[in-house]
Amino acid sequence: MTENVSGSRSDSFFRLEGITKTFPGVKALSAVSFDLRAGEVHALCGENGAGKSTLIKVMTGAHKKDSGNIVIDNEEVEFVNTHQAIEMGISCVYQELSIVPLLDVARNLFIGNLPRKGGVIDYKKLYADTADILKKLGLTISPHEKAGELSVGQQQMIEIGRALTRKARCIIMDEPTSSLSERETDTLFEIIEKLKNQNIAVVYISHKLDEVMHIADRVTVIRDGQHIISKDISDITEEQIISKMIGRDLKNMYCKEPGEPKGIALAVKGLTKHGVFEDISFEVRAGEILGFFGLVGAGRSEIMRAVFGADKYDSGQVIINGKTLKPGSPARSIVSGMGFVTEDRKQEGLMLELSVLANMTLPKLKDLSSGGVIRRKAQREITQKYIDSIRIKTPTMNQLTVNLSGGNQQKIVIAKWLMMDPKVLIVDEPTRGIDVGSKAEIYALINELAKRGVAIIVVSSEIEEVMGLSDNVITIFEGRKTAKLKVTSSLTREEILAASIGGVTEKCN
Amino acid sequence: MQLKATEKPTLKERVGGIQNFGIFIIMLVFIIVVVALSGVKFFTPTNLLNLLRSISVTGLMAVAATLVMITGNIDLSLGWMIGLAACITGVHSDNTVVAIVFAVLACAACGAFNGILIGGLKLNAFITTLGTAYVFKGITMMYSDGKILTASVQNDSLKFIGQGNILGVPTPIWIFLIAGFIFWFLLKSTTFGSRIYAVGANAVSAKFSGVSSAKIVMATYILTGIVTGIAGVVFYSKVMSVQPYSGAGMEFDVLTAIVLGGTSVSGGKGNVPGTIIGIIFVGILSNGFTLIGLGSNAQYITQGVILILAMRTDVMSSRGMRG
Numbered sequence: 001m002t003e004n005v006s007g008s009r010s011d012s013f014f015r016l017e018g019i020t021k022t023f024p025g026v027k028a029l030s031a032v033s034f035d036l037r038a039g040e041v042h043a044l045c046g047e048n049g050a051g052k053s054t055l056i057k058v059m060t061g062a063h064k065k066d067s068g069n070i071v072i073d074n075e076e077v078e079f080v081n082t083h084q085a086i087e088m089g090i091s092c093v094y095q096e097l098s099i100v101p102l103l104d105v106a107r108n109l110f111i112g113n114l115p116r117k118g119g120v121i122d123y124k125k126l127y128a129d130t131a132d133i134l135k136k137l138g139l140t141i142s143p144h145e146k147a148g149e150l151s152v153g154q155q156q157m158i159e160i161g162r163a164l165t166r167k168a169r170c171i172i173m174d175e176p177t178s179s180l181s182e183r184e185t186d187t188l189f190e191i192i193e194k195l196k197n198q199n200i201a202v203v204y205i206s207h208k209l210d211e212v213m214h215i216a217d218r219v220t221v222i223r224d225g226q227h228i229i230s231k232d233i234s235d236i237t238e239e240q241i242i243s244k245m246i247g248r249d250l251k252n253m254y255c256k257e258p259g260e261p262k263g264i265a266l267a268v269k270g271l272t273k274h275g276v277f278e279d280i281s282f283e284v285r286a287g288e289i290l291g292f293f294g295l296v297g298a299g300r301s302e303i304m305r306a307v308f309g310a311d312k313y314d315s316g317q318v319i320i321n322g323k324t325l326k327p328g329s330p331a332r333s334i335v336s337g338m339g340f341v342t343e344d345r346k347q348e349g350l351m352l353e354l355s356v357l358a359n360m361t362l363p364k365l366k367d368l369s370s371g372g373v374i375r376r377k378a379q380r381e382i383t384q385k386y387i388d389s390i391r392i393k394t395p396t397m398n399q400l401t402v403n404l405s406g407g408n409q410q411k412i413v414i415a416k417w418l419m420m421d422p423k424v425l426i427v428d429e430p431t432r433g434i435d436v437g438s439k440a441e442i443y444a445l446i447n448e449l450a451k452r453g454v455a456i457i458v459v460s461s462e463i464e465e466v467m468g469l470s471d472n473v474i475t476i477f478e479g480r481k482t483a484k485l486k487v488t489s490s491l492t493r494e495e496i497l498a499a500s501i502g503g504v505t506e507k508c509n
Numbered sequence: 510m511q512l513k514a515t516e517k518p519t520l521k522e523r524v525g526g527i528q529n530f531g532i533f534i535i536m537l538v539f540i541i542v543v544v545a546l547s548g549v550k551f552f553t554p555t556n557l558l559n560l561l562r563s564i565s566v567t568g569l570m571a572v573a574a575t576l577v578m579i580t581g582n583i584d585l586s587l588g589w590m591i592g593l594a595a596c597i598t599g600v601h602s603d604n605t606v607v608a609i610v611f612a613v614l615a616c617a618a619c620g621a622f623n624g625i626l627i628g629g630l631k632l633n634a635f636i637t638t639l640g641t642a643y644v645f646k647g648i649t650m651m652y653s654d655g656k657i658l659t660a661s662v663q664n665d666s667l668k669f670i671g672q673g674n675i676l677g678v679p680t681p682i683w684i685f686l687i688a689g690f691i692f693w694f695l696l697k698s699t700t701f702g703s704r705i706y707a708v709g710a711n712a713v714s715a716k717f718s719g720v721s722s723a724k725i726v727m728a729t730y731i732l733t734g735i736v737t738g739i740a741g742v743v744f745y746s747k748v749m750s751v752q753p754y755s756g757a758g759m760e761f762d763v764l765t766a767i768v769l770g771g772t773s774v775s776g777g778k779g780n781v782p783g784t785i786i787g788i789i790f791v792g793i794l795s796n797g798f799t800l801i802g803l804g805s806n807a808q809y810i811t812q813g814v815i816l817i818l819a820m821r822t823d824v825m826s827s828r829g830m831r832g
Binding site: 335347350 | 700701703707710715
C-alpha cells in the first residue's frame, strides 16, 4: 500500500475518521477516529456511556454517522445497513448471542447464508465447509450437534465462526468473556491468536483490563464521546489506561475504613428452602458490610431473594430490627426498612421502558403522595437530588432508562433504595458489567452508606470485591453456609476460595 | 454533553396523546374523504353531537380498559359484560338506584372474576377473557331468557341518563368525559397509576420494588367492570330497551380505540387522551360510512384492517426502541 491519505498510517485497512454522532440531547461521539491494521487485536476501552457502543454501531452500519468518513482500503464507504458492513468484511459478535438453540452447529454457522445447489440446500458442502471452519477455529465439536446443547463459550465460538463464513476481515467482540469461565476464556484467546495468523483484525472490547493487557496489540481509549489516546500496548500500563478512561487517577478503589459495628439490624435464623439452601443463619449489624461469596449456582442469590421476601421458604426466620418478617412480601420488607439491589438489573431492577423518574421513585411513591395523588414537585425534586448527588448521566429525568449505560442504570437502581433510607441493604453483584470508574463510585457509595449506619450485605462472585468491601465474609457452598471469616490483612484469597468450595476452615462457626 | 435534567416536561409528557402519527394521518385523510363525499354534513353540530353520543358508551369502557391494557393484559369479555349490565338495568327499569347498583355490582363481580384468574392465578388474559365472555354470555341469556327487555313503566330519571341534556350536551357525553377525566387523572397523577405502568413495563422489577402485580391487575379489572356496569346503564337508557346480545362485538371497538390511541399491547405504555382520540376515530369511521352511504360490512373490513395496521406500528416502534 503506497497510497496514503492525509498522513494516517498506511498499514491500516479500515479507518474511521472524525466520526460524529448525536442523539437527541446527547452528543455520543465527537470527531472520533479509529483505525485497524490487518491481523492486529485492537482493544477499545472506555467507561460505560463513553461512546463505545455507538462507535461499534457506526462501524457495523447499525447507526448512521452524522459526519466523518469510513474508509476501507483507502476508499470512502457509506454503510446504509448492517448487511452492507458484513459484505465489506466487518462482523460483530455481540454480548447477547444470537444462536438458534434447536438448529445444529452447521446451520447456525451458515444461517441466512446456507450453500445452495439448484434451489435446495447443498448439505454436502454445508457440512464440509462447517468442518473446515471448525478446524480453523480449532474446535472439536460435531457439526451435527444442536447449538442449544453447547456451552455458552462454545456458542460464542459459533458466532465467531459465523463471521468467518462471511469472509470477515474484522471481527468486533463486545465483552466476549463476560459469561465465560476461565478455561473458556483461554480457548477464546487461542482462537483470537489463530484469527490474527489469518490476518483478521479483532476489535476487542472489555472492562477486564488484565485481558486487554494480555491479548491486545494496541489500545484506544475514548471518554465522553471523544478519542483520548491510541497506543501500542507495550507503551502503556493498566493504571495509565484506567486514568485515561476516567480522566483522573484512581487510588484506592475500595476506600475501606473500619467502622464500629452497632446493634444487630438483621438476623436470619435457620432459613431453609429444601433443595436450594439449608439452615442459613447469620446476623448483620448496623454499619457492617457482610460479604457473601460462593460460586455461581451456590444459592447466594436465592438466599437473598428469600430474605427479602421475594421467594417463599420452608422454614426459618428473618428478623429485622427485632421484628419477624412474614415471608413472601417484598412490600412488607421494604416498609420494614429493607432494600434489594438485584443481580439482574434489566430483568429485576429496572423498568427499561419507563423514565428515570418513574424507576427511581417507585418504592418511594407512598411518601411522595397525599391521599394517593403524587406530589409532582416533590417527586421531581428528590429525583433531581439523587441524579446530582450520585452523578447519574442522563439528559433529563424523563429519559427512558433503556437508553442509559449500564453504570448509570445501576446507579438508578441504587438511588431507588437510597431514597428509602434503608436499615438493611442487600446488593447482589453490584458491579457486574460496569466499568472501573462507575465501579469505584459504587464502592464509595456502599462505604458511605455503611458509615451512615446501614447494614449491608454484598453478594459477589468477584473475590476481590468481597475482600475489598466487607468486614466479614460468609461463604456458601451448595446451599450451605461453610464459613464466616473476618476480613483482616492476614485473610487470603485462598482461604475464602477453599471455604467456598466446601473446604472446612477452623474459623467456621 | 449532559443537558439540564430539570427542564420542564413538554405538553405531551404532561397530558399524553397518541404516540403514532401514521394513524393520525389516516384519520385526517378519512375525514377529508368523508367531508368531500358528503358535503358539509359531517361538520354540522347535530352530526358531531350524534357522533360523540354514539361513542360515549364504548368510550366509557375504553378509558377504563386502557388501564387493563397498560398492565399488559386485555379484556375481551367487555361486550357480554355490558350486555349483562344492560339486561339488569332492563329488569329493574322501574327503580333507577336499584338498576345502577345491581348493574355495577354485577359487573364489578365479573371484573373481579377476570382479575382473580389473570392477576392472581396468572392465566393468559386473552384466552381467559375469551372464556369468561362465554360465561357472561350464558349468564346474560339465562337472566334475560333471551328476550328483548323494554321498560314497562315510565322512569324519567333513568331516561335522563341516556337521553337527557345538560347545557345542551347529551348526558352520556358528560358521563364519558367525566370518566375520561377521572381515568386520565388516575393514570397520570396517582400512585396507583404509576404502579400500573410499572407492572406493565416489568412485573418482576415492580415486585422487587414492592408493587404486587396481582393486586394492581385485579384492581384494573374490577375498575373496568364497575365502569362497564355504568356503561350498561347508559346503553340501556339510551333507548330504554335492550336485546341481550347487543353488547357482543363492542369489545372490538374498545380494543381498536385503545390500540389506535398508542397503548402498547405488551404493556407499560399508553394513556387516556390517546384512547379518547382513538374512540373518536372509531366514531368517525362508523359515522362517516353512514354519511357516505356505505354499509356496516365495509366498515367491519376497514376497522379490522386499521386495527392490524395499528398493531404493526406498535410492534415496529417497540422494536425501534430496543434497536
